[in-house]
Amino acid sequence: MGRRPEPHKRAELLEKAVDYVLEHGLQGLSLRPLAQALGTNARMLIYHFGSKEKLLTEVLEAAQARQRALLGELGGGAGDPFAALEAFWRWFSSPRLAPFARLLYEVEVGALQGQLEYQGFARRAIHGWIGFVLQGLPGSTPAQASLVVGTLAGLLLDGLITGEWERVNGAFGGFLEVLRAGSRG
Incomplete structure (x- = not known):
């Protein structure tokens, strides 16, 4: 039996990933250093997001949502x-x-x-x-x-x-x- 989805953990990882990418950028982004910075491992990122590409897509969308929220101010x-x-x-x-x-x-x-x-x-x-x-x-x-x-x-x-x-x-x-x-x- 596999792990049960943990939506709160996924959301927490996504927010931390956005913070990381906003600070460090995308150039040369690799899952292992990203996962280490987030306090997890690359396997867990793939578990929660499916692939590096899907994670990046969600990170970009979440960063854009943050920017839109700031625009509201x-x-x-x-x-x-x-x-x-x-x-x-x-x-x-x-x-x-x-x-x-x-x-x-x-x-x-x-x-x-x-x-x-x-x-x-x-x-x-x-x-x-x-x-x-x-x-x-x-x-x-x-x-x-x-x-x-x-x-x-x-x-x-x-x-x-x-x-x-x-x-x-x-x-x-x-x-x-x-x-x-x-x-x-």
């Missing part, structure tokens, strides 16, 4: 889409969100390299941000929302790599001014 800009975009940028580029951004960039690079386990997730994440911008900037088109998402993603990547946040925040301010000018006429 975002305030500011009610009624003014540009003020809302500015508040979003402050939130999006904050040190608190950096682990989530690094993880998403790792997934996107993996998708570019043809890693199938990341392609669907990366695509859904990009479309999710486009949908978020479409909701926040009424009257914008998917192409315009893509421009905003691409610009914010590029600026965020620049800031994470260089640490030159004053320059990057200035570039965001310039982008916001271009958007405001474009909305006036």
